[in-house]
Amino acid sequence: MGGRYDDYRHLVRLVLLFAAGILVFFLVRAYMMPPDFGRYGHYRAGALDDIRQLPVKFAGQKACVECHTDVAETRAPGKHARISCETCHGALGAHAVDPGLAAATKPDPRTVCLPCHSALRSRPKTHPQIVVADHAGDAKCNACHRPHQPAVS
């Protein structure tokens, strides 16, 4: 090149403009970056804590059995022994904390029994299932079966 400064002063101004832009970008970036980003990987480390602190809705079998030992004993020898209480009784995390609140209701047998026990060809053959119309007509399931000890004695 070897020209006088006048020949390329517009380029100098351009480069300065670019440099200013890049500087502004880095300043903005420093301000806007979450401080814990990248600690464990390419993500905000605080996200792990955020997710861990989400509310728990299902108490879990162990929590139920802590208080309801009698039910646990009744169920132990039966076919429903391994099924979690909340499968039929719904989410009871709040109840486990404060038994006065959100007391577990006895669900309507038809709404909890049939989703598992109505006959479907796709179900394993070993699974106990009935065709409702042929089985007991309009009778409720707990007329003959106790949900905690389902075998008909």
Place this chain on the structure above:
Amino acid sequence: MENRREFLGQGVRLLVLTGVAAAAWEHVQAGTPEAAESYHTTDHWWGFAIDIEKCIGCGSCVRACKTENDVPLDAYTFRTWVERYVIDSDDPDHPRVDSPNGGYDGFEELTGLPENIKTFFVPKLCNHCADSPCVQVCPVGATFDSPDGVVLVDKTRCLGCRYCVQACPYGCRYIDPRTHTVDKCSLCYHRITKGLTTACVEVCPTGSRMLGDLKNPSDPIHAFLRDHKVMVLKPQLGTRSKNFYAGLDGSVR
């Protein structure tokens, strides 16, 4: 006299219970006291196992997941769902598959089916792939692998570009219509880090779904993987899914 003492007794009992409950709330929230504070991500490597032979398609898992994780009920979006496969032996190349409302309301019996069919349920959820294509494509690091092997979403950073939804081969992801960000099964991370199990495993009545900690030598998943012939979905894509199916038929996609 007697009534007032009884009344006072009841009152005191209630007060004590409330106090205990308040103290207990923290523990219930934490699962067990030991589990919460001492959870180190490096001690765990989470996986999942499903025994197809045991699934009865009751839909308890779908309902429990929607409750536990506040998944929208009025949108067709699912963190987990159950599919029903019907394979006609005379036409095995064309399996009939359905998943009415994701299995949320269970399944109705199909009518008009031929005699010679093979039919079963397949529960699906995020595979928490070790080589996850969804994490690979996220432009901003809003979805990521946790150090303990769970693929999670940072709701505060997701742009809602939906690239990860396109990249997931299994259809596990969806856009939450309320936040316009992506959502998916988090393996109930908020539960498993407190010593609880996932909501879907908790309520599964047959034990078809199992959470497993692959880093824990005494975890039953090791025996399960040893004693069953297992497969993952779409192994040819190399996602290294950590969702192992026992009894998976070759027709399942």
Place this chain on the structure above:
Amino acid sequence: MGVEGFIYPNELELQWSVLIVLYPFITGLVAGAFILASLERVFNVQAVKPTYRLALLTALAFLLVAPLPLQLHLGRPERSFEMYLTPQPRSAMAMFGFVYLWYLMVVLLLEIWLDYRKEIVLTWKSSTGPKRLLYATLALGCDNISPRALKLDDRIGYAITIIGIPSAFMLHGYVGFIFGSIKANPWWSTPLMPIVFLFSAMVSGIAAVMLLYMLMCRMRGVKIDMPCVDAIARYLFYVFVIDFSLEMLDLIHRLYEADESLKALDFMVHTRLWWSQVILQIVVGTVVPITILGLMQLVRFGEGVRRALYAVAGTLTVVGIFAMRWNVVIGGQLFSKSFLGYTVYKLEFATREGLLPAILLMVLPFVILAVLVRVLPPWIDTEVRTHAPTATA
């Protein structure tokens, strides 16, 4: 026609809408227009010189609009700046911000500025009031337009055009890679995708500039430079043949290998994509224009007939390339990843991702171009202007 067969429950609604069809279409026009401009600047195809500045301005007008469909599509557009803060290095989409900025600032704006600087300064010095301020700003307050300064500009502009060609390839090629690298989607996943995108981009860009040039000559009441348009059409034909060959190669390859996905894809093309792919993209948008352009290489028609045929071929081309984008983006989401079913795309009208915003976004670049052509007229002293020869010192 609703949902057919089985789809994963989360696949009911399409994720990427018509706005995501628009984006590769727009960046394709940018890349194609720029390549046409570089034909003259770098490859010394003198015949297309009259369209040089128009091509650059067209590229700029469309480039300015390009991010808008993306912003409208995002679930959380206010967070889009995160792509600059924490770009995930393995994601092709994370490149967008940087490739876009690079191409806008370092390639396109710089090249236009350097090419127009003399006129900008002259206009600055001969204006008053707000117009004077505008042009002074555009000149960055520097009024050095000595022959040496201009020669320097020319050399730098030449270098930028050279850098600009791979940059234009990047700008549009990475979009092809965004689709082509998704192993989960067999309609998209192919190493050919970036190349197909690029060549169809060049086709659409060249055709668009050709159409715009003819239109603007008409509007200015100026005679269309026929050798120029003939040359552009010739290049259009060559690139189109390559593009068509690539797309046919992809198709033939798929049909031959006949892997598991083919059944589902084939069915989709014959039903849900019949009109948009077979009729609009392939027949009307590719075979017909190629035939017309090819015929015109063999038979010398009169000027009036040639103009008419170029207009027809150019329009069909642009429509066909839009259809191609549609078929890739929407088509790739119409079938289930279970290969067992199909869903539908509900294109609404006046919603954020509906037809109305799409139409407005396609009109906007022309509005911007009209403004650009006012501020930076492409045809001041076109006849006498030459670029300083770069071979001599």
